[in-house]
Amino acid sequence: MTYELFLGDRSFSSWSLRGWLMCEGFGLPHRDTFVGLYSGTMARDLAPLAPARTVPVLRSPSGAVLTDSLAMAETLAEENPEAGLWPADPAARGLARSMVAEMHSGFGALRGACPMFLRHGWTGFDPAPEVIADVGRVQALWSLARDRHGADGPWLFDRYSLADVFYAPVATRIATYDLPVDAGSASYVHAALTEPNLVAWRAAGQAVAYHPLPYANLPAVRGLGTLPWEAAVARYA
Ligand SMILES: N[C@@H](CCC(=O)N[C@@H](CS)C(=O)NCC(=O)O)C(=O)O
Structure with missing residues (x-):
């Protein structure tokens, strides 16, 4: 199968x-x-x-x-x-489904201004208020899930679930663009970015050559400095 x-x-x-x-x-x-x-x-x-x-x-x-x-x-x-793609507990599963649905249909400002970019980190990015607001909502959802259901481990719920899958690219955006988050969210970002499957996916992508590099000419990143990926991740350790 x-x-x-x-x-x-x-x-x-x-x-x-x-x-x-x-x-x-x-x-x-x-x-x-x-x-x-x-x-x-x-x-x-x-x-x-x-x-x-x-x-x-x-x-x-x-x-x-x-x-x-x-x-x-x-x-x-x-x-x-x-x-076990969804949490087993019905209340946890309902919250996980809601968070996944909100990710699927929302966070337009964050997604528009900060395209996923797994080559390196940026320095000097100045997020617009709408981006900060989206990151605030992401943090509120993450801490609610973790306080209620994920307190004993690194993930949003008791075990790695579809909620972590859907928020993994959000965690990479936070790290790539150095978006300010609270300590709890920072530790979740670090867990998501050092998760072995994500690490393997990113590593395989590094072998691809692009002419030109997609998204590197976005107005939002013009004039920004760059930082090696590992250093960008370490900002959240
Ligand atoms: N709602 C779709 C969105 C998928 C999507 O927008 N994928 C992008 C790549 S990240 C794409 O295929 N873009 C090409 C296009 O829109 O023509 C989903 O959840 O799968």
């Missing part, structure tokens, strides 16, 4: 990272195919998976084709009840 996973890019595609972590993070066998997210061939590459338009896409051994990360997450949880 092997899932087929269609992904875009390891360094810049936050939704691809989520799609991969929701398989890899729970030991679900998957075969990965990278489509031409930046080469112009994506529509052609995804044509056999209609109505897929974006990455990630998942083809289940059941034959179902899932074209959105939330649908993928729910289908993987439904088809693998023993894998």
